Amino acid sequence: MTINDLEARVDPAAHGTDADATVAALVARSNALGSDPRITNHAGGNTSATGTDTDPVTGEPVDLLWVKGSGGDLGTLTPAGLAVLRLDRVRALQHVYPGVEREDEMVAAFDHCLFGKGGAAPSIDTAMHALVRAPHVDHLHPDAGIAIATAADGPALTERIFGAKVVWVPWRRPGFQLGLDIAAVERDHPEAIGTVLGGHGITAWGDTSDEAEANSRWIIDTAERYIAANGRPEPFGPVRPGYQALPTEERRARAAALAPTIRGIAGHDKPVVGHFTDTDVVLDFLASARAEELAALGTSCPDHFLRTKVKPLVLDLPASASVEDAIARLHELHEQYRADYQAYYDRHADEDSPAIRGADPLIVLVPGVGMFSYGRDAQTARVAGEFYVNAINVMRGAESLSTYAPIDEAEKFRIEYWALEEAKLQRMPAPKVLATRIALVTGAASGIGKAIATRLAADGAAVVIADLDLGKAQAAAAEIGDTDRAIGIAADVTSAAAVERAVQETLLHFGGLDLVVNNAGLSLSKSLLETTEQDWDLQHDVMAKGSFLVSKAAAKVLIEQGLGGDIVYISSKNSVFAGPNNIAYSATKADQAHQVRLLAAELGEHGVRVNGINPDGVVRGSGIFASGWGANRAATYGIDEQDLGAFYAQRTILKREVVPENVANAVAAICTADFSHTTGLHVPVDAGVAAAFLR
Numbered sequence: 225m226t227i228n229d230l231e232a233r234v235d236p237a238a239h240g241t242d243a244d245a246t247v248a249a250l251v252a253r254s255n256a257l258g259s260d261p262r263i264t265n266h267a268g269g270n271t272s273a274t275g276t277d278t279d280p281v282t283g284e285p286v287d288l289l290w291v292k293g294s295g296g297d298l299g300t301l302t303p304a305g306l307a308v309l310r311l312d313r314v315r316a317l318q319h320v321y322p323g324v325e326r327e328d329e330m331v332a333a334f335d336h337c338l339f340g341k342g343g344a345a346p347s348i349d350t351a352m353h354a355l356v357r358a359p360h361v362d363h364l365h366p367d368a369g370i371a372i373a374t375a376a377d378g379p380a381l382t383e384r385i386f387g388a389k390v391v392w393v394p395w396r397r398p399g400f401q402l403g404l405d406i407a408a409v410e411r412d413h414p415e416a417i418g419t420v421l422g423g424h425g426i427t428a429w430g431d432t433s434d435e436a437e438a439n440s441r442w443i444i445d446t447a448e449r450y451i452a453a454n455g456r457p458e459p460f461g462p463v464r465p466g467y468q469a470l471p472t473e474e475r476r477a478r479a480a481a482l483a484p485t486i487r488g489i490a491g492h493d494k495p496v497v498g499h500f501t502d503t504d505v506v507l508d509f510l511a512s513a514r515a516e517e518l519a520a521l522g523t524s525c526p527d528h529f530l531r532t533k534v535k536p537l538v539l540d541l542p543a544s545a546s547v548e549d550a551i552a553r554l555h556e557l558h559e560q561y562r563a564d565y566q567a568y569y570d571r572h573a574d575e576d577s578p579a580i581r582g583a584d585p586l587i588v589l590v591p592g593v594g595m596f597s598y599g600r601d602a603q604t605a606r607v608a609g610e611f612y613v614n615a616i617n618v619m620r621g622a623e624s625l626s627t628y629a630p631i632d633e634a635e636k637f638r639i640e641y642w643a644l645e646e647a648k649l650q651r652m653p654a655p656k657v658l659a660t661r662i663a664l665v666t667g668a669a670s671g672i673g674k675a676i677a678t679r680l681a682a683d684g685a686a687v688v689i690a691d692l693d694l695g696k697a698q699a700a701a702a703e704i705g706d707t708d709r710a711i712g713i714a715a716d717v718t719s720a721a722a723v724e725r726a727v728q729e730t731l732l733h734f735g736g737l738d739l740v741v742n743n744a745g746l747s748l749s750k751s752l753l754e755t756t757e758q759d760w761d762l763q764h765d766v767m768a769k770g771s772f773l774v775s776k777a778a779a780k781v782l783i784e785q786g787l788g789g790d791i792v793y794i795s796s797k798n799s800v801f802a803g804p805n806n807i808a809y810s811a812t813k814a815d816q817a818h819q820v821r822l823l824a825a826e827l828g829e830h831g832v833r834v835n836g837i838n839p840d841g842v843v844r845g846s847g848i849f850a851s852g853w854g855a856n857r858a859a860t861y862g863i864d865e866q867d868l869g870a871f872y873a874q875r876t877i878l879k880r881e882v883v884p885e886n887v888a889n890a891v892a893a894i895c896t897a898d899f900s901h902t903t904g905l906h907v908p909v910d911a912g913v914a915a916a917f918l919r
């Protein structure tokens with residue numbers, strides 16, 4: 225078929241002239257397919273539609289291709305995520321195509337085919353969508369499809385399972401040539417509805433959007449049914465005694481005990497955020513006799529390499545091994561992993577290759593316990609884990625029918641260190657100042673703590689909000705964003721067990737801990753004679769003891785991780801200023817202030833900095849002021865409670881009211897590298913109170 229024949233097939237009457245309807249159908253289909261992880265992995269695969277719009281320059285109809293843009297996710301795709309190209313021009317590229325050796329140049333050529341501003345950046349897969357003549361095309365990474373695609377006898381299986389409807393296309397790195405290969409299948413096999421792409425995934429097509437989706441689903445469902453009906457039992461081998469999943473509580477406690485060490489391992493070259501997964505898919509794989517051998521073969525689908533690296537690190541000890549033994553062995557395996565990875569890089573890199581991006585694993589598997597996955601932020605870490613679950617499903621499918629045979633190592637390297645991928649990484653915006661840092665802020669459902677949590681998250685930290693009431697903590701977290709950015713947990717800092725649990729939850733959700741803010745507090749303003757023993761105990765339990773317990777539990781993690789860290793105390797002007805009616809509160813604040821100095825001296829050798837903030841007169845948003853303290857203070861000064869903030873402002877040197885965000889700004893600043901050489905410091909955030917000057 226010639227280009228002219230091609231054009232003839234894109235008949236405006238047949239495909240509708242309503243560009244909006246075409247786009248709406250494409251987005252709906254993409255969302256339906258992309259919302260099922262069985263069908264495609266996060267941000268994996270792409271879909272397209274061709275149709276007609278009016279060229280605003282000529283007023284004439286123009287044939288367009290809408291295709292998911294680079295890096296987008298099908299499940300959440302919107303019209304803004306589509307690249308829009310002129311079909312005649314993008315198809316005409318085959319006349320200037322310089323051959324497979326220089327196919328990467330074609331990506332830049334896509335920019336010359338854009339319609340208007342072109343929408344999202346066209347991805348490498350744009351070629352397959354343009355060159356296949358059918359107006360609607362899906363390219364997907366379904367577990368069952370990749371199982372066939374990575375089976376040693378994939379071509380024969382494809383024929384056996386799908387007959388003439390689906391044609392095998394041998395592995396080829398995504399690009400213009402793969403698009404030509406798929407287009408040739410479509411041309412030469414009129415009865416075909418799609419292809420299995422060796423080592424990679426599937427591509428299907430249809431004359432309508434519904435037909436393309438039905439064809440994609442038919443391929444996936446047929447593959448799944450075939451595997452279910454014909455696969456051998458126990459494709460991963462029998463259960464390996466001692467490697468079965470530990471009971472839930474024990475498993476999670478073990479995961480939390482290992483998490484700091486493993487994050488330190490994954491973050492040896494550059495810091496990472498973690499995610500923990502202990503679903504049955506992972507635990508069953510790890511309990512099987514062949515887990516190590518199969519994991520060593522590595523993943524296959526091209527999307528995986530940047531997210532999971534070629535292969536995971538697998539702890540080769542049974543679940544019954546002690547934590548100490550597991551940690552010792554993990555360190556040995558880490559050394560080995562790094563040496564292997566460096567050797568892999570050296571085997572394949574040439575003078576044009578991008579520099580090695582770090583030799584640490586991104587997936588760490590612990591039999592009986594689960595999987596730790598890592599990335600530059602919590603979302604990336606979670607998705608890396610989802611990818612490895614896909615990889616396990618793929619291996620199970622391939623091994624139940626045949627032998628799992630992923631693409632070979634040189635090809636894996638070509639993907640991982642592809643110049644185009646490197647360019648994408650280079651184009652990524654610079655990370656935020658607190659990116660990869662995992663923060664735990666106590667008492668953060670309200671007032672100053674909430675402002676601190678919000679600010680740390682805005683600066684890129686993953687944040688855990690711990691407070692007395694779970695609902696309030698979760699609501700505060702939800703205001704910040706989804707659970708990749710912030711979570712809320714219940715923790716009473718006066719209880720050592722509750723504090724341990726809070727740290728454990730932090731480790732299980734974000735994989736580590738870097739930054740702790742001791743903010744939980746409350747205030748009773750009473751004279752010495754009015755202060756009861758209970759008042760005294762409560763103030764001291766929440767603030768002096770509470771921050772001691774939190775610092776202790778956190779420091780254990782910080783030391784094990786070996787990545788340094790920050791502990792910040794929200795103490796108070798009252799830790800140094802003496803006035804009446806404040807014995808319990810100010811005494812416990814002074815205790816906290818001295819904890820800062822003591823711990824700065826003790827934890828410095830581990831790279832942990834400990835600093836304090838001394839706020840004063842923060843009325844707005846403060847639960848302390850709202851619940852009686854404010855009324856009491858106002859009465860003491862003979863003013864209206866609502867004027868208290870302004871009253872305090874007039875007492876300051878700067879005549880400014882202090883708000884929670886001022887305190888949050890100071891916390892954020894002191895945790896940055898700009899203060900890398902500062903520990904044991906207290907920063908007043910009080911608009912200037914001479915009586916509380918530090919000396």
Ligand SMILES: NC(=O)c1ccc[n+]([C@@H]2O[C@H](COP(=O)([O-])OP(=O)(O)OC[C@H]3O[C@@H](n4cnc5c(N)ncnc54)[C@H](O)[C@@H]3O)[C@@H](O)[C@H]2O)c1
Nearest residue numbers: 667670671672716717743744745796839841842846847848
């Ligand atoms: N507001 C001020 O002017 C001011 C001045 C100096 C210091 N501070 C300090 O700032 C911190 C925050 O105060 P705020 O003004 O935002 O008050 P706030 O009442 O708005 O916030 C304190 C939070 O701590 C929580 N909390 C109390 N006891 C807890 C416990 N046992 N475990 C866990 N969480 C607990 C509360 O539920 C509340 O959400 C306190 O340590 C306070 O002493 C405040």
Ligand SMILES: [Zn+2]
Nearest residue numbers: 269424425526
């Ligand atoms: Zn793909």
